[in-house]
Amino acid sequence: MAHAYAPFPYVAPPGLNAPEPRHKVVIIGAGPVGLVLALDLARRGTPSVLLEAGDAVATGSRAMGWSRRSLEIFDRLGIADKVLEKGVPWSVGRVCHGDDEIFSFDLAEDPGDRMPPFLNLQQYHVEHFLTDRALADPLIDLRFRNRVTGIDPDADGVQVTIRTPDGSYMLAADYAIACDGARSTVRAMLDLDFEGELFEERFLIADVEMEGDLPSERWFWFEPGFHDGQSALLHRQADNIYRIDLQLGPHADPKDESRPERVIPRIEQVIGPDFDLDWVSVYSFQCRRLGEFVHGRVIFAGDSAHLIPPFGARGANGGLQDADNLGWKLAAVLDGRAPPSLIDSYNRERVQAADENIRQSSRATRFMGPANGVERLFRDQILALARKAPFARDWVNSGRLSTPCIYATTGPDDPRLPAISRPGAVAPDAPQGAGWLLAALGRDAMLLAINCDAPAVADLPVLPVEVNPAVVARYLGRAGRALYLVRPDQVIAARWVEADARQIAKALAALWEGRA
Amino acid sequence: MSLIDTPNIDDPDDFLAELLAAHRGLTEAQSHALNAQLLLILANHVGDPAVLRAALALARQR
Numbered sequence: 006m007a008h009a010y011a012p013f014p015y016v017a018p019p020g021l022n023a024p025e026p027r028h029k030v031v032i033i034g035a036g037p038v039g040l041v042l043a044l045d046l047a048r049r050g051t052p053s054v055l056l057e058a059g060d061a062v063a064t065g066s067r068a069m070g071w072s073r074r075s076l077e078i079f080d081r082l083g084i085a086d087k088v089l090e091k092g093v094p095w096s097v098g099r100v101c102h103g104d105d106e107i108f109s110f111d112l113a114e115d116p117g118d119r120m121p122p123f124l125n126l127q128q129y130h131v132e133h134f135l136t137d138r139a140l141a142d143p144l145i146d147l148r149f150r151n152r153v154t155g156i157d158p159d160a161d162g163v164q165v166t167i168r169t170p171d172g173s174y175m176l177a178a179d180y181a182i183a184c185d186g187a188r189s190t191v192r193a194m195l196d197l198d199f200e201g202e203l204f205e206e207r208f209l210i211a212d213v214e215m216e217g218d219l220p221s222e223r224w225f226w227f228e229p230g231f232h233d234g235q236s237a238l239l240h241r242q243a244d245n246i247y248r249i250d251l252q253l254g255p256h257a258d259p260k261d262e263s264r265p266e267r268v269i270p271r272i273e274q275v276i277g278p279d280f281d282l283d284w285v286s287v288y289s290f291q292c293r294r295l296g297e298f299v300h301g302r303v304i305f306a307g308d309s310a311h312l313i314p315p316f317g318a319r320g321a322n323g324g325l326q327d328a329d330n331l332g333w334k335l336a337a338v339l340d341g342r343a344p345p346s347l348i349d350s351y352n353r354e355r356v357q358a359a360d361e362n363i364r365q366s367s368r369a370t371r372f373m374g375p376a377n378g379v380e381r382l383f384r385d386q387i388l389a390l391a392r393k394a395p396f397a398r399d400w401v402n403s404g405r406l407s408t409p410c411i412y413a414t415t416g417p418d419d420p421r422l423p424a425i426s427r428p429g430a431v432a433p434d435a436p437q438g439a440g441w442l443l444a445a446l447g448r449d450a451m452l453l454a455i456n457c458d459a460p461a462v463a464d465l466p467v468l469p470v471e472v473n474p475a476v477v478a479r480y481l482g483r484a485g486r487a488l489y490l491v492r493p494d495q496v497i498a499a500r501w502v503e504a505d506a507r508q509i510a511k512a513l514a515a516l517w518e519g520r521a
Numbered sequence: 522m523s524l525i526d527t528p529n530i531d532d533p534d535d536f537l538a539e540l541l542a543a544h545r546g547l548t549e550a551q552s553h554a555l556n557a558q559l560l561l562i563l564a565n566h567v568g569d570p571a572v573l574r575a576a577l578a579l580a581r582q583r
Contacts, residue, residue, distance in 0.1 A: 386554050390562070
């Protein structure tokens, strides 16, 4: 059934009556990225004020495809069980040309992973789970109907002006994190502009409710008969709500195309007449980002920093990875454990990730809406070849699904160890006793000791790893033993087959200084 | 391996005749489609990105 949008309560903030004590972190925007950041900071002991202009979760399904990495992040924040219970996991995608299926792919569950490769769940459900956690956390001061109207950064902090139903007030904080989305007011107030490309393609997205029992698969059509030679995408979500994305082409008028009398006949051609239209929106493709994500004491994360076309689910998943990358760094700098330069590594690493997401998404966009001439010729012939030759299927691009960026790093490495767990990559999961390796990692930097004793290094807890087939495949390869230095965000910083305490301490120092 | 830019087909005249025969009866658009498919098939067969880049450079050379 359609989602009921109950408002969260507004409470008059203390700053309306008297100046508030200086805060450590103010987060602007309580969407998925802001909420994940606040929860991650809280579990590291860092309090934050989370300002939200509205008082309800997002309207419509919006970001609805959550990657394995996002599910792992949700697990650390304590909402994975709810997300897994409510969401629709999937691994099979079908790609059609015209009205024929030309091939299917299976992302395949691996017994080494706790989480499915992908799971569909409307953004409003995820925001609800995150908001409930945030409201219950004493370290998070979540304020609804608190709209930022001014921001004034200086060398050591930020002054924020906020409007509420009861008037305006000001807050001071050491850092402000702008998680206020694609139309970020913070970005506009600081007069920062996006660099990149605005595509002319427009897409219509709709949530429809129907009783049918379509399989939990991703269906993508190039030039379907039911939609005038444009692309279409169908996903199953929770509560019998299906998500449909239809390409409209460059000349579509968003207002006109959003009218139910225009939308309903289009959708009828995909799924038949028995459905209720729950939500509809039209958007244009954009591949753009801020030149820098860190502007002194104002830091951008999620859509406020980068806009990425949706095929590949790289927008919100990328945004959660921003928050994941930033949380431990911000906490360590505020605690005096790390120098402020650690924050610069957030900029370096997440700009690299945004560029990768933009590169992948631009290519997918080009493939879906090729320019006339040679671009269309090759697109069409790849689709024709994919019907008869398996090799051409790799070229068919209906969106390259989000995987975590592997950060550029010169952290110590050993070529005998498997590529999947090289420095810069997120530590792959593996079963450990009755539980899982990622769940055992904790919130601090850690040294994994596999088939060996770890040398003692100050301020570095050691996790002895149980050896099983997944650990051999993902962490040992041809080596009989290994040591892995893992960052607080579960990214591998360095690894060795053999190392002494001095080498490990050197890599640990580089980790806390944010050196590449 | 580097790009072979010296003769490598036993009977080049035969191949050219077969190539042109494959295009016989096609419209210009169909011919373009056939060439595009042929290029993709052969590129996949070659595989080596260095060889493919060298081939692209040679084709672009005036």
